[in-house]
Amino acid sequence: MEPEAPLVEHVRTATPASVSEGDEPEPITVGPVSRTHIVRYAGAGGDFNPIHHDDEFARAAGMPSVFAMGLMQGGMLGRLVGDWLGRANVRSYSIRFTGQVWPGDELRLSGRAERVYEQDGERLADCSFAVTRQTGEVAIEARATARVA
Amino acid sequence: MADESLIGRELDEVRFPVERGKVREFAEALLDPDPVYTDEAAARAAGFDGIPAPLTYAVAAMHWRDQTGAYEDLGLDLPRILHGEVSFEYHAPVLVGDELTARRRVADVRKREGRRGGRMTLVTIETEITNQRGELALRETDTLIETEQRTDGATQQRTDGA
Numbered sequence: 001m002e003p004e005a006p007l008v009e010h011v012r013t014a015t016p017a018s019v020s021e022g023d024e025p026e027p028i029t030v031g032p033v034s035r036t037h038i039v040r041y042a043g044a045g046g047d048f049n050p051i052h053h054d055d056e057f058a059r060a061a062g063m064p065s066v067f068a069m070g071l072m073q074g075g076m077l078g079r080l081v082g083d084w085l086g087r088a089n090v091r092s093y094s095i096r097f098t099g100q101v102w103p104g105d106e107l108r109l110s111g112r113a114e115r116v117y118e119q120d121g122e123r124l125a126d127c128s129f130a131v132t133r134q135t136g137e138v139a140i141e142a143r144a145t146a147r148v149a
Numbered sequence: 150m151a152d153e154s155l156i157g158r159e160l161d162e163v164r165f166p167v168e169r170g171k172v173r174e175f176a177e178a179l180l181d182p183d184p185v186y187t188d189e190a191a192a193r194a195a196g197f198d199g200i201p202a203p204l205t206y207a208v209a210a211m212h213w214r215d216q217t218g219a220y221e222d223l224g225l226d227l228p229r230i231l232h233g234e235v236s237f238e239y240h241a242p243v244l245v246g247d248e249l250t251a252r253r254r255v256a257d258v259r260k261r262e263g264r265r266g267g268r269m270t271l272v273t274i275e276t277e278i279t280n281q282r283g284e285l286a287l288r289e290t291d292t293l294i295e296t297e298q299r300t301d302g303a304t305q306q307r308t309d310g311a
Binding site: 015030037040041043044045046047061070071072074075076078079081082083086087088090091092093094095096097 | 175180181183185195201205210231232234237242
């Protein structure tokens with residue numbers, strides 16, 4: 001698969017993407033992460049835990065500042081999953097929260113097809129994904145399985 | 150403190166609509182410019198019967214639940230809770246105009262030694278989400294981690310304790 005194809009072409013068909021083991025989509029960069037990103041996601045997703053939007057509250061809880069809900073960057077990563085594999089072909093998506101994302105962070109969202117196989121007459125791909133901070137720390141490890149061509 | 154007696158406990162059930170403005174707001178918050186989330190023609194061209202919801206949209210059910218109350222009912226101490234994992238299994242498309250029903254139950258409770266010593270309790274919550282036709286649309290599984298001490302972001306360890 002051409003790495004630049006999935007992100008520039010927004011109108012796709014439900015035809016599965018052609019994916020081989022080792023393929024990687026063009027990574028997405030996000031950042032710097034701002035409090036506005038976090039607050040916008042709070043409103044969209046409904047997570048109003050003040051630790052994510054109230055600096056005074058966060059510091060009282062021992063944090064250096066507010067930090068993003070894991071599902072904010074987990075959802076942003078879902079965009080890469082959908083763009084690459086086609087939203088309609090994704091069978092499962094799992095996210096593991098392995099670190100926090102702070103205001104000012106620069107994130108790199110990446111993926112890789114780990115295994116392509118046949119099951120019950122269809123071709124499926126197990127893919128791994130990650131959100132990596134500018135420090136190299138991995139904030140999210142994710143996996144998705146999708147129908148592919 | 151969560152324990153095994155919670156396994157099988159029903160948490161709550163909420164019914165909520167998949168609204169066009171909410172889907173657009175959600176996609177914008179995820180910085181996702183894909184027109185399938187805003188433009189019905191683009192969605193149909195992409196193989197959907199209407200505007201689809203983003204992959205993690207089911208979490209917007211939080212707008213319709215009493216999250217804090219539900220966790221307190223389970224006896225979870227909120228300042229000690231970390232969200233470890235979430236997974237989604239997709240069975241039927243979720244489209245704008247759908248009416249979803251989300252039912253949550255405790256699927257598992259396990260104790261485990263943390264990496265730096267100290268026991269942690271892993272609470273698995275399963276959410277079954279059906280649509281207005283009674284079809285299973287997706288299944289969401291969340292793993293909550295109750296740590297022994299209050300969580301401290303400054304010394305945050307890997308939340309899976311691996």
